[in-house]
Structures are given as structure tokens and as C-alpha cells.
Amino acid sequence: MTAYRWGAATDVGRVRSNNQDAPLAVEHLFAVADGMGGHKGGEVAARLAVRTLEDSFTEPTADTLVEAVRHANAAIFALASGDHELRGMGTTLTAIAPVEDDGDETLAVVNVGDSRTYLLRDGELQQLTEDHSLVEEMVRDGRLSPSEAVEHPQRHIVTRALGIDSDVQVDSFAVIPYTGDRYLLCSDGLFGEVDESRIAATLRRLDDPDEAARELVRLANEGGGRDNITVVVVDVVEDGGRAEAASEALRGTDNTTKVHTDLAGFTSPVDEPGETDEITRPAGGKEAKATPEAATKSTRKARRRDRPRRFTWRVAVFVLLFWAIVVAAAGAVGWQARNTFYVGFAGDEVAIFRGKPGGLLWFDPTFEEGTDVARSDVPAARMRDIERGKELGSLADARRYVENLEEQIDREGQPTTTTTSSTTTTVATSEPAPSTSAP
Ligand code: MG
Numbered sequence: 001m002t003a004y005r006w007g008a009a010t011d012v013g014r015v016r017s018n019n020q021d022a023p024l025a026v027e028h029l030f031a032v033a034d035g036m037g038g039h040k041g042g043e044v045a046a047r048l049a050v051r052t053l054e055d056s057f058t059e060p061t062a063d064t065l066v067e068a069v070r071h072a073n074a075a076i077f078a079l080a081s082g083d084h085e086l087r088g089m090g091t092t093l094t095a096i097a098p099v100e101d102d103g104d105e106t107l108a109v110v111n112v113g114d115s116r117t118y119l120l121r122d123g124e125l126q127q128l129t130e131d132h133s134l135v136e137e138m139v140r141d142g143r144l145s146p147s148e149a150v151e152h153p154q155r156h157i158v159t160r161a162l163g164i165d166s167d168v169q170v171d172s173f174a175v176i177p178y179t180g181d182r183y184l185l186c187s188d189g190l191f192g193e194v195d196e197s198r199i200a201a202t203l204r205r206l207d208d209p210d211e212a213a214r215e216l217v218r219l220a221n222e223g224g225g226r227d228n229i230t231v232v233v234v235d236v237v238e239d240g241g242r243a244e245a246a247s248e249a250l251r252g253t254d255n256t257t258k259v260h261t262d263l264a265g266f267t268s269p270v271d272e273p274g275e276t277d278e279i280t281r282p283a284g285g286k287e288a289k290a291t292p293e294a295a296t297k298s299t300r301k302a303r304r305r306d307r308p309r310r311f312t313w314r315v316a317v318f319v320l321l322f323w324a325i326v327v328a329a330a331g332a333v334g335w336q337a338r339n340t341f342y343v344g345f346a347g348d349e350v351a352i353f354r355g356k357p358g359g360l361l362w363f364d365p366t367f368e369e370g371t372d373v374a375r376s377d378v379p380a381a382r383m384r385d386i387e388r389g390k391e392l393g394s395l396a397d398a399r400r401y402v403e404n405l406e407e408q409i410d411r412e413g414q415p416t417t418t419t420t421s422s423t424t425t426t427v428a429t430s431e432p433a434p435s436t437s438a439p
Helices: 038-056 062-082 134-140 146-151 196-205 209-222 242-251 256-264 306-338 380-388 395-430 432-437
Strands: 002-011 021-026 029-036 090-101 104-112 116-121 124-127 171-175 182-186 229-239 341-346 349-354 366-374 390-392
Touching: 002 021, 002 209, 021 038, 021 229, 029 038, 029 182, 029 229, 038 062, 038 090, 062 090, 062 104, 062 171, 090 116, 090 182, 104 116, 116 196, 124 196, 134 146, 182 196, 182 209, 196 209, 209 229, 341 366, 341 380, 341 395, 349 395, 366 395, 380 390, 390 395
Parallel strands: none
Antiparallel strands: 002 229, 021 029, 029 090, 090 104, 104 171, 116 124, 116 182, 182 229, 341 349, 341 390, 349 366
16 A cells, blocks of 8 residues: 655746646645646636546546546646636646555556656656756757756746647656655646756755655745745655565665665556647736647557667667678688689689589679689599689689699699600611611
8 A cells, every 4th residue: 555645735826926836735646736827827727737637536546647637638728718818728737646556556657738847766766757848858859958948037837727629638657656756746837947956965964754845945936036936845765565576676686776766656558759749838928829830630548668678779789780790701701702713614714703502592603703723634533623713812822723733734744745855766776786786
């Protein structure tokens, strides 16, 4: 059984005249909404979002949570469509809720817009949700650095929000909760004023979640308080022995970091990234307007985080290495096949061939050059070698072998001729002798 404790704080800030943020922190559901769309609209949209979310989250499942977000979207859209004063209102929404997942308890996380859910685990603060904002897209594309994004004049333009269209794309995924985990849900009024290292330090320093939430709001006001500030802090105080079981599993491996991340990780499918409505939310503007600009209708299906991505990379690297080895081996065989030579017969003539006698794999030998040696001239002692193909390391070696063969043929042919002529000579010289002596 997983148990939680939590705290929440919200504040109008030091510039705005009303608070268009809305927090939700009840036993089974935690959320932050940041409204936009006119003096009245933003406040109405944010409050309607968290109220509808709470009313619609009737079963502890991830699907129910996503459906509840869609209900909230529909409720805001319907109200805005029927009321001239509220037309164009919208809101961000991020929420977490303990859910049942095949008998296991996990935490479902959902997000639309640029409010954020963070996880503080082992002292490290990690942003779990992805912002649907123009500057965040520019950061992801490398056109803007994270520090530039904080001060960018268009930092308030969100690319997705509730209430702008009849349907909405919802990011959703699950995280396994462990004792000691601390979740932070907040509006941009916090992270726009307080840098993440300071947020993390505050979350590490203050044990009581209520106190931590209030301190973060105070720091945002100290930093300027240019926007409404909302903070919800949720601690996992008991995880039913899950952390211990994970530690046991970790002892069985030599790569603790990797396995820890896996166990920590994002277990259930999330949606494909896709952008929908772009809503302008001018900084500090009391009369902030929501203006739908771009719209695509693809439904979010499944995005998986750390573990699957690492698995994919591992497979990709393995496949690449495997093919690199195959190509290298084939190259070596090909080189071998194309850079050796042998002396053999081409018809009735001795010739030099490139390759291996009979070929190697798919590399057939090719005729390199002919010689003046006929098959009938080849000494019997060499016949067998040449018929099989006499292998040599290089073309020069093959030519030397042929020269050597020619010399041998000459040598072996010469003694026969010499004997014959010397016999003749002997006969010629001895013949006259008797005749000379005869007379
Ligand atoms: Mg805000």
C-alpha cells in the first residue's frame, strides 16, 4: 500500500490583479491549472478544469485520468462557446494520481500546456512533463538555450491548452513511486522566477511538504512575482516494500545506475508528441487573450521513456556492429580472392589467373595474362601442380614461377640436343680417321 502526504500553496504574485491559477490536492489526485483568456476567462477556465477533473476521476486508472482531462477540456470549450465574455479562454493542466496498473500501484502523470510536474529522487530534480510551449520547442530544436527561454518575450505562448478545441491531445505516462520520492507540480509563475537548482535545494531542505510549497511561492515573489504562482508538493511516505525489492534487484547487477533508472522509470505508454492549438498569453497582461493558431488532430498514442529508448539504442548498436563485422569479413575475403594469383592452364597454354583456383565464395578467378609455354612443354613433375593451379602471393611471383618453368623446360630440353650433336661430332671426327689411315 502506497501512502502520500502533501502540501499546496498559490499566490497572485506581485504584478497581476487576480489569480488565474488553480491547485488541487486531495487524497487521490493532485493538479495545477494555469488559466488564460481575459480577466475573467482564465480564472474560470482553471477552476473549471480542476473541478471537472476531480469529478470525472471516478476510478483509479490511467485511462480514467486521461478521460477526466478530456472531460475538463470539453466542459471549458462548451462554456467558452456559449458565453461571449469567456470566448477563447483556456488553461494548462498537469496532474498526478495513484492508479492501479495490472495489480501494481503506479502514479499516472498527465499534462497539457506548460505547467510542470517534477520528481525529486535521491536529491536530484527531474522534469517529468514536456512543456507544450513555443520556447520549449525552440529549445528542443536547438534554436534557443534554456536560459534564453526563461527571458524570451514569447515564453508565454503555449502550443496546447484545454478549452481551445473540442478535442485535446493529452500527454500521459506512469511512474513507479518509491518511498522518499517527492513530486512537485507547479505553474510557470514558479520556474519563471526561481531557477531549478534553487527549487531543488528548497525541496531537499524543507521536509514538510506544506512548508516547502509556501517557501517556493515566497521565493517566486522574491524573484519578481510577475505571474501567478502555484505549487503542489506530494511525498511518497510508504511504498509497500517496493523500494526494498528494487534494492534487492539492484544488488544482483553491476550497473546500478541503469537498473535504478529502469525501475524508477516510466512504465506505461504515453502519447506521441504532436502539437495542437497555439494560444497567445501575453506576459503580465490582465487582458490576456487565447488565440488558437495552429491545429493538428493526431491523437496521442504511446511514448515510452528511458527504458525503451535505451533498449532501442542497444539493439541499433548491436545490429550496426553485426553488419560492420559481416561487411569487414566479406571485404577481407574479397580482398584475399582478388589479390592472389595462380598459374594454371587456359586450354593448351599455361596462363596466369587472378583469384583462387576454383574461386572463393562468389569471387570467380579471372584470366590475367598468357605465356609462351604450351601444355605439351610442361615437365611431368610440374604438370600436376599446374593442373590444380599453382597458387602464388602476387602477380610478380606468378611471373617468376613461369620464368622458372621456362628455364627448366630449356634446361631439360638442352641436354638431349647436346648429346645428339656431340655424338654426331664424335662420329664426324672419328669417321675420317680410319679413312685417313686406310690409304
Ligand atoms: Mg502562469
